[in-house]
Amino acid sequence: MISQATVILVLLAAAHANPDNYGPVYASGPIPYGFNYAVNDAYKGTNFGQTEKSDGNSLWGSYTVALPDGRKQTVDYTANHGRGFVAKVSYSGKTQHPRVSGPAVVFPQNGGGYH
Known part of the structure; x- marks a missing residue:
């Protein structure tokens, strides 16, 4: 039982290690594709995007x-x-750092001032 499981695991590892299994392959060969997206959320400050295309062999x-x-x-x-x-x-672009900081945060000593 253990030897059968070992053989199956070795076969699966060999199949996944084969570079010919790289990318989607169908009867007609690899499929060309292209996509793009962009996210720009000014409220959160998020701004990123990606574009990619493939001829089926290179991308x-x-x-x-x-x-x-x-x-x-x-x-x-x-x-x-x-x-x-x-x-x-x-x-x-240029690196931007704030030049002015807010006032220092001060906590009362010995719990004074807040009851």
Whole structure:
């Protein structure tokens, strides 16, 4: 019983390790696709998006995200079986930090002042 389970697990691992099983494959071969999305929520400060397309053998894409310091990060990438995943990361905009802070928070000593 244990040896049968071991054989099944080894066969499943070998099937998943085969690089020919990379991506959706049907009788006619890999299927080309393309998609994109964008999210921009000014209330929460969320701003990001992605675009990707594939010819069935290689893929090309880009995603962007607004960073908390005010810059925009862009990652342009390609991927295929020969070169793997190759990414180029770039930034635009200037880093912004608040120059003025609010008043210091002061807590009363020995519980004084609040009853």
